[in-house]
Amino acid sequence: MTPVSSRNPNHVPHILxxxxxxxxxxxxxxxxxxxxxxxxxxxxxxxxxxxEIQSEFSHHDASVARINNGSFGCCPQSVISAxxxxxLRHLRQPxxxxxxxxxxxxxxSRKVICSLINADDVSEVSLVDNATTAAAIVLxxxxxxxxxxxxxxxxxxxxxxxxxxxxxxxxEAYVTRAGGRVxxxxxxxxxxxxxxIITEFKRSMxxxxxxxxxxxxxxxxxxxxxxxxxxxxxxxxxICREEGVDQIFVDAAHGIGCVDVDMKEIGADxxxxxxxxxxxxxxxxxxxxxxxxxxxxxxHHPVVSHEYGKGLAIESAWIGTRDYSSLLVVPSIVEFLNxxxxxxxxxxxxxxxxxVKMGEMLAKSWGTHLGCPPxxxxxxxxxxxxxxxxxxxxxxxxxxRAHLRNHFGVEVPVYYRAPKEGEVDPVTGYAxxxxxxxxxxxxxxxxxxxxxxxxxxxxxCACLSV
Amino acid sequence: xxxxxxxxxxxxxxxxxxxxxxxxxxITELIxxxEIMSEFSHHDASVARINNGSFGACPQSVISAxxxxxLRFLRQPxxxxxxxxxxxxxxSREAIRSLISADDVSEVSIVDNATTAAAIVLxxxxxxxxxxxxxxxxxxxxxxxxxxxxxxxxEAYVTRAGGRVxxxxxxxxxxxxxxIITEFKLALxxxxxxxxxxxxxxxxxxxxxxxxxxxxxxxxxICREEGVDQVFVDAAHGIGCVDVDVKEIGADxxxxxxxxxxxxxxxxxxxxxxxxxxxxxxHHPVVSHEYGNGLAIESTWIGTRDYSSQLVVPSAVEFVNxxxxxxxxxxxxxxxxxVRMGEMLAESWGTSLGCPPxxxxxxxxxxxxxxxxxxxxxxxxxxRAHLRECYRVEVPIYYRSPxxGEIDPITGYAxxxxxxxxxLEDYxxxxxxxxxxxxxxxxCPSLSx
Numbered sequence: 001m002t003p004v005s006s007r008n009p010n011h012v013p014h015i016l017x018x019x020x021x022x023x024x025x026x027x028x029x030x031x032x033x034x035x036x037x038x039x040x041x042x043x044x045x046x047x048x049x050x051x052e053i054q055s056e057f058s059h060h061d062a063s064v065a066r067i068n069n070g071s072f073g074c075c076p077q078s079v080i081s082a083x084x085x086x087x088l089r090h091l092r093q094p095x096x097x098x099x100x101x102x103x104x105x106x107x108x109s110r111k112v113i114c115s116l117i118n119a120d121d122v123s124e125v126s127l128v129d130n131a132t133t134a135a136a137i138v139l140x141x142x143x144x145x146x147x148x149x150x151x152x153x154x155x156x157x158x159x160x161x162x163x164x165x166x167x168x169x170x171x172e173a174y175v176t177r178a179g180g181r182v183x184x185x186x187x188x189x190x191x192x193x194x195x196x197i198i199t200e201f202k203r204s205m206x207x208x209x210x211x212x213x214x215x216x217x218x219x220x221x222x223x224x225x226x227x228x229x230x231x232x233x234x235x236x237x238x239i240c241r242e243e244g245v246d247q248i249f250v251d252a253a254h255g256i257g258c259v260d261v262d263m264k265e266i267g268a269d270x271x272x273x274x275x276x277x278x279x280x281x282x283x284x285x286x287x288x289x290x291x292x293x294x295x296x297x298x299x300h301h302p303v304v305s306h307e308y309g310k311g312l313a314i315e316s317a318w319i320g321t322r323d324y325s326s327l328l329v330v331p332s333i334v335e336f337l338n339x340x341x342x343x344x345x346x347x348x349x350x351x352x353x354x355x356v357k358m359g360e361m362l363a364k365s366w367g368t369h370l371g372c373p374p375x376x377x378x379x380x381x382x383x384x385x386x387x388x389x390x391x392x393x394x395x396x397x398x399x400x401r402a403h404l405r406n407h408f409g410v411e412v413p414v415y416y417r418a419p420k421e422g423e424v425d426p427v428t429g430y431a432x433x434x435x436x437x438x439x440x441x442x443x444x445x446x447x448x449x450x451x452x453x454x455x456x457x458x459x460x461c462a463c464l465s466v
Numbered sequence: 467x468x469x470x471x472x473x474x475x476x477x478x479x480x481x482x483x484x485x486x487x488x489x490x491x492x493i494t495e496l497i498x499x500x501e502i503m504s505e506f507s508h509h510d511a512s513v514a515r516i517n518n519g520s521f522g523a524c525p526q527s528v529i530s531a532x533x534x535x536x537l538r539f540l541r542q543p544x545x546x547x548x549x550x551x552x553x554x555x556x557x558s559r560e561a562i563r564s565l566i567s568a569d570d571v572s573e574v575s576i577v578d579n580a581t582t583a584a585a586i587v588l589x590x591x592x593x594x595x596x597x598x599x600x601x602x603x604x605x606x607x608x609x610x611x612x613x614x615x616x617x618x619x620x621e622a623y624v625t626r627a628g629g630r631v632x633x634x635x636x637x638x639x640x641x642x643x644x645x646i647i648t649e650f651k652l653a654l655x656x657x658x659x660x661x662x663x664x665x666x667x668x669x670x671x672x673x674x675x676x677x678x679x680x681x682x683x684x685x686x687x688i689c690r691e692e693g694v695d696q697v698f699v700d701a702a703h704g705i706g707c708v709d710v711d712v713k714e715i716g717a718d719x720x721x722x723x724x725x726x727x728x729x730x731x732x733x734x735x736x737x738x739x740x741x742x743x744x745x746x747x748x749h750h751p752v753v754s755h756e757y758g759n760g761l762a763i764e765s766t767w768i769g770t771r772d773y774s775s776q777l778v779v780p781s782a783v784e785f786v787n788x789x790x791x792x793x794x795x796x797x798x799x800x801x802x803x804x805v806r807m808g809e810m811l812a813e814s815w816g817t818s819l820g821c822p823p824x825x826x827x828x829x830x831x832x833x834x835x836x837x838x839x840x841x842x843x844x845x846x847x848x849x850r851a852h853l854r855e856c857y858r859v860e861v862p863i864y865y866r867s868p869x870x871g872e873i874d875p876i877t878g879y880a881x882x883x884x885x886x887x888x889x890l891e892d893y894x895x896x897x898x899x900x901x902x903x904x905x906x907x908x909x910c911p912s913l914s915x
Contacts, residue, residue: 071543094521170757283770
C-alpha cells in the first residue's frame with residue numbers, strides 16, 4: 001500500500017480494508033471456492049489523501065491534461081484490481097463461477113444500486129452494458145407495441161434535439177421504422193434558465209398532440225451530452241404526466257455520481273445511467289431502472305438467453321458467456337467512495353464547485369462566457385472558445401480536438417454551435433470541461449494557456465488539414 | 467510474439483504505443499508441454515477440467531495481450547477510441563476472414579457470442595414479418611437439440627412475430643449422418659405442408675447437448691434444393707473444433723464463438739453474413755451512431771465498453787501457431803485424444819459412446835452406468851455438482867429419456883472435452899470417480915434436492 005501523506009500532520013493513518021487487492025482478504029466457501037470479500041461498512045479515521053488519489057489513477061497518461069471525464073469516465077486502481085479478481089475466478093474455474101458466484105454477485109451489485117437510487121425493489125434494477133443498450137431495450141418494446149397494434153401508426157415519441165446521437169439512431173431504428181412519428185424539442189443554447197427549457201418542452205407536447213395522436217413516449221436526458229446542460233427532469237416528467245404521455249424514459253448516461261438520482265423523486269417509468277462515467281466502474285456498466293407497473297412488464301433484453309421471460313433483470317444477468325466482471329465490482333466501488341469525505345455526495349459537490357471555478361477562470365481569460373448558469377451544470381460545464389479560432393462546423397471541432405490532443409496533450413471535446421442570424425461575432429465553439437477527483441488546477445491552466453497561444457499565433461480551424 | 471513486458475511496443479509519431487502486430491512467424495521451436503502447462507497455470511489445478519466445451523479456455527499470453535489493450539483504454543480512452551479501436555477490430559476481422567475462407571472482410575462482424583449472433587439474425591426475421599415480407603404462418607426450422615438460448619430467441623423473435631417453428635427430431639444415440647439427413651428432409655416436408663414458405667433453417671454445426679457433429683454441408687444443400695430463404699448455421703463450437711470453410715458450407719449466416727475453442731478471453735464471436743443483395747438488412751440490436759453503416763461497422767461500436775476480448779484475435783492466432791500444425795493440428799489431436807478417452811471410459815464402465823468417432827469433434831458423449839439412476843434433467847445437475855464438489859471433476863451431463871421397450875437403458879451421458887491443457891489423469895480421475903460411485907451403490911435419488 002502507498003504511504004499515507006496527509007495534509008494534516010496530526011492524522012494517524014488508519015489501515016483501511018480496501019477492495020481486495022490482497023489474496024488474504026479472500027474467504028473460502030464450503031466447497032473450497034474463494035470469494036472476494038463482501039463490502040463492509042468502514043469506521044474511517046482518515047480520508048483518502050491527495051497522493052493516494054494520484055496513486056489510484058497513476059495508470060492515466062500523466063502527459064495529458066485529461067479534462068474529459070464525461071466521455072469515457074475513469075476507474076481507480078483498487079476497483080481494477082477487484083475486477084481482475086473476478087476475472088481470474090472465471091478463468092480459474094468457469095463452471096464453478098457460473099453455478100456458485102455469478103448470480104449472487106450480480107444480485108449484490110443490483111441491491112447496492114437499488115439503495116443508491118432510492119428504488120422500491122431490487123426487481124426494478126437491471127444491469128446492462130451501457131445507456132446505449134438500455135435505450136435499445138426500452139425502444140425495442142415500443143417497436144413491438146406498434147407492430148402488435150397497441151400503438152397506432154403515427155403515434156408520437158418526443159425527444160430532445162440534443163439527445164445523444166446513438167439514442168436518436170435508436171429512435172429511428174425502433175420507433176420511426178415501426179411507424180411512429182418523432183418530434184424533437186428544440187432547446188436554446190446558450191441557455192440561461194430552466195424556464196426556457198420547460199417552455200420549449202410544453203410547446204413540443206402541443207405539437208405532438210396536434211392530429212389527435214397519442215404521445216406514447218418521451219425520452220428526456222437528465223444531462224445532455226453535447227452541449228452539456230442539466231435538464232429539469234422532475235418538472236418535465238410532471239408535465240408528461242399531466243399531458244397523459246404513456247411512457248417516460250430518462251436517459252441519464254451522465255447520471256449517477258454527477259447529479260442527484262432519486263427514482264421516486266424524479267418519477268419516470270424508465271431511468272438509465274452509466275456507472276463507468278461518474279461512478280468509477282470499469283468499462284462498462286450501467287443500470288436500467290424500470291418502475292414496477294402493470295403497464296410495462298414487457299421489456300426484454302434483445303440478446304435472448306435461456307432466461308427469457310423471467311423479467312428484464314434476470315434476463316440481463318445472463319446474456320450468454322461473456323465477461324461480467326464490470327457488473328460485479330459495484331460493492332468495491334462503494335468501498336472506494338467511502339474513502340472520500342461524504343462519499344459520492346461529497347465528490348459530486350466538490351466536482352461541481354471546481355468545474356464551475358475552472359470554467360469561470362477559462363472564460364475570463366479568453367474573454368468568453370459559460371454556456372449555462374452554474375446551477376444548470378453538473379460536473380461538466382460548457383466554456384465558450386474565442387471566436388477568432390474560426391470554428392465553423394462539426395468537422396472543425398473534431399480537427400481542433402485532435403490538434404489539442406496531438407500537439408498540446410489536452411483532451412477535451414469541442415461543440416459547434418451554429419450562429420443565429422444577426423449575431424455579431426458569435427461564439428461558435430464551446431469546450432466541455434469535466435472535473436473528477438483526479439483532476440488538478442494545472443490541467444485547466446494548461447488548457448487556458450494553449451488556447452491563448454493559439455489565439456496569439458493567429459491560429460484558425462480552416463488552416464488545419466482535413 | 468505478444469510480449470508481457472512491453473518491449474515489443476512501438477511508438478507512433480504522437481507517442482502512442484501500439485501493442486505488437488501479429489506477425490507470420492518462422493516457428494523454429496514448437497511450444498513444449500511445460501510451456502502449455504504454464505500458459506494455463508491459472509486454471510484450478512485441483513479440478514479435472516474436462517469441460518472445455520462450456521466456457522472454453524484462454525492462455526496466459528492472450529490474457530496478457532488483453533490486459534495491454536485494457537490498459538491502453540484506461541490510460542487515454544479518447545485517443546484509444548479515435549486512433550486504436552477501429553484498426554484493431556479490423557485486424558481481428560481480417561484474421562477471422564482468412565481463417566474461415568470468407569470472400570470479403572465486410573462479411574465478418576465481431577460480436578459478444580453466438581447468442582448475440584442469433585439475436586441479430588432472428589431480429590431481422592421479426593422485421594420481415596412486421597413489414598409484410600414474410601406472411602403469418604411462414605415457417606422456421608431448427609433442430610430439436612438446438613441450444614436453449616437459440617430456442618428462446620426463436621420464440622422471442624419468430625413465434626412472437628407470427629412465424630411457425632418446426633423442430634427436427636434427431637435420434638440419440640446416433641449412428642450415421644444418414645439418420646440426421648433423413649429426419650431433416652422429413653421436417654422440411656412437414657414445413658411445406660400447408661403451402662407455406664420455409665423462411666429460415668437454423669442448423670447447429672456441433673450440437674451442444676447431446677454433442678454431435680451435424681452434416682451441415684449436406685443439410686445446407688437440401689435447404690437450397692427446397693427453396694429455404696435463409697440458412698443460418700449456429701456453430702457456437704465451430705472454429706477450433708470443426709472445419710470452418712464458409713464457402714464450402716454455403717450458408718447465408720454462420721456464427722462461431724472464439725472463446726470456446728480458439729483461445730480468446732470471454733467473450734468474442736464472429737457472425738459471417740454472405741454478401742447478398744437479399745439480406746443486407748441485418749442490424750445489431752444495440753443501436754449506436756454507426757446505425758445503417760452495415761452490420762460489421764455497427765458491431766464495432768455499440769457504446770462504451772471493453773472491446774479487448776475482440777482485439778486479441780491476432781494474439782490468439784500467434785498462440786495457435788506455436789503448435790504443430792497450428793489450429794488444424796490442435797483440432798486433429800484433440801479429436802483423436804477425446805475419442806480415445808471416451809472409449810477408455812466406456813470400456814471401464816461397460817457403456818457406450820453416443821455417436822461414432824467420425825461424428826464427434828473435440829467433445830464426445832460417453833454413456834454413464836445405468837445403475838446411477840439418472841432419471842431426469844434435475845438429476846444431471848445434481849450429479850454434476852456432486853462430481854464437482856466431492857471429486858473435483860468438472861463435466862456436464864445429459865439426460866436421455868428412455869424409449870419404450872428399452873431394457874436397462876443408458877439415460878445419462880457425460881460430455882467430455884479435450885483441449886491442449888488436458889492430461890490423461892483428468893479422465894482417469896473421472897473414470898475412478900464413477901467406478902467408486904457404482905461400487906458405493908450411489909444413485910441420483912439419494913442426492914438431496
